Amino acid sequence: MAKMRAFVATDSKAKPELMKVDIPQIKDYEVLVEVAAASINPVDQMYRLMQKGMQIKTSYPFILGNDFSGTIVALGKMVKKYQIGDKVYGRIKGTDSGTFAEYVAVDSQVIAPIPQNMSLTDATAVPLVGLTAYQALFDRLDLQKGQKIFINAGSGGVGSMAIQLAKAKGAYVATTVSPRNIDLVKRLGADEIIDYHQEDFSEILKDYDAVFDTHGQKDTIKSLKILKSHGKVVTIAGMPEIDFARERKLNLVRRVLFKIVSRPIIEQAKSKDISYRFFLMEPDGQQLRKLTTLIENKQLEPLIDRIFTFDKIEEALAYSKKGHNVGKVIVKIK
Numbered sequence: 001m002a003k004m005r006a007f008v009a010t011d012s013k014a015k016p017e018l019m020k021v022d023i024p025q026i027k028d029y030e031v032l033v034e035v036a037a038a039s040i041n042p043v044d045q046m047y048r049l050m051q052k053g054m055q056i057k058t059s060y061p062f063i064l065g066n067d068f069s070g071t072i073v074a075l076g077k078m079v080k081k082y083q084i085g086d087k088v089y090g091r092i093k094g095t096d097s098g099t100f101a102e103y104v105a106v107d108s109q110v111i112a113p114i115p116q117n118m119s120l121t122d123a124t125a126v127p128l129v130g131l132t133a134y135q136a137l138f139d140r141l142d143l144q145k146g147q148k149i150f151i152n153a154g155s156g157g158v159g160s161m162a163i164q165l166a167k168a169k170g171a172y173v174a175t176t177v178s179p180r181n182i183d184l185v186k187r188l189g190a191d192e193i194i195d196y197h198q199e200d201f202s203e204i205l206k207d208y209d210a211v212f213d214t215h216g217q218k219d220t221i222k223s224l225k226i227l228k229s230h231g232k233v234v235t236i237a238g239m240p241e242i243d244f245a246r247e248r249k250l251n252l253v254r255r256v257l258f259k260i261v262s263r264p265i266i267e268q269a270k271s272k273d274i275s276y277r278f279f280l281m282e283p284d285g286q287q288l289r290k291l292t293t294l295i296e297n298k299q300l301e302p303l304i305d306r307i308f309t310f311d312k313i314e315e316a317l318a319y320s321k322k323g324h325n326v327g328k329v330i331v332k333i334k
């Protein structure tokens with residue numbers, strides 16, 4: 001069997017490492033992609049197994065990595081939309097093989113052609129953060145033109161995409177950043193910019209329709225203060241709650257746990273007629289095509305912080321783990 005280089009988690013204690021493994025076999029509905037680049041997301045730091053439904057692998061060994069861009073080199077029997085040689089990108093499904101590898105076998109439903117005005121390397125900065133921002137703003141918050149939204153951590157991978165998508169919709173956007181990133185988020189279109197080192201957003205913003213919380217911690221509960229009655233908070237980094245556990249069909253232990261840990265915020269939200277939801281993004285090829293169009297129309301541009309080579313993947317992960325990257329950290333595989 002032909003081999004490839006991949007960054008593999010072998011068990012919960014050992015550090016993942018670069019090793020030779022079999023090139024994955026494709027199923028009828030999958031394509032095999034020769035990976036050009038992969039981008040790093042905070043979820044890639046988690047190589048300990050998680051419960052089914054949390055979208056993270058459930059048995060060892062597994063290849064890390066979720067985002068990829070590359071060239072199709074083989075097609076499953078049922079794949080009609082793509083051809084060998086197509087340049088594509090995507091965020092894999094939990095059941096697909098990982099993207100920190102020379103090849104990835106991926107469900108053809110979750111991929112899309114890369115934007116024509118982008119290199120393969122840069123394109124890998126888009127899928128996971130772009131889809132997360134899109135789903136939060138439009139599927140979860142139902143953001144409308146003219147509404148006021150607060151998106152924290154505006155210089156992060158998700159935050160920077162969300163600011164641009166909200167502006168393309170015609171919303172009024174407030175965000176938090178460090179002083180060095182003020183000009184950057186201004187260029188992305190943010191209307192109100194708060195230096196989070198100096199000021200507390202919850203003392204400044206008032207009467208907002210929506211909050212997209214991409215940072216979590218104390219920001220999540222504080223964000224209730226800035227919303228109108230019937231406002232909405234959607235978090236990707238705050239406390240999961242019981243509806244999330246039900247939606248993901250998590251077991252009873254998780255349901256009870258999430259109910260207990262989210263009680264303070266749920267009670268505060270209810271008392272102010274605010275809705276509070278945690279969600280996990282879903283891979284989605286159709287929505288990724290919409291992002292491709294926005295990028296080709298120059299309404300959306302991913303921010304790229306640094307590009308590492310595959311040999312330096314551990315350095316790339318360590319750099320990203322510090323959490324002060326501006327946009328995406330990319331690993332060039334080919």
Ligand SMILES: NC(=O)c1ccc[n+]([C@@H]2O[C@H](COP(=O)([O-])OP(=O)(O)OC[C@H]3O[C@@H](n4cnc5c(N)ncnc54)[C@H](OP(=O)(O)O)[C@@H]3O)[C@@H](O)[C@H]2O)c1
Binds near residue numbers: 041153181320328
């Ligand atoms: N639930 C889901 O489906 C889902 C999907 C994607 C991501 N996530 C989660 O969402 C979070 C964000 O992901 P990401 O990929 O956007 O992360 P990221 O790119 O690593 O975010 C880093 C950015 O956060 C900024 N930041 C750090 N502390 C801040 C603070 N107190 N206030 C404002 N900005 C701050 C940093 O700016 P400075 O350098 O200026 O501090 C940096 O630019 C992570 O926790 C991730 O796990 C969840």
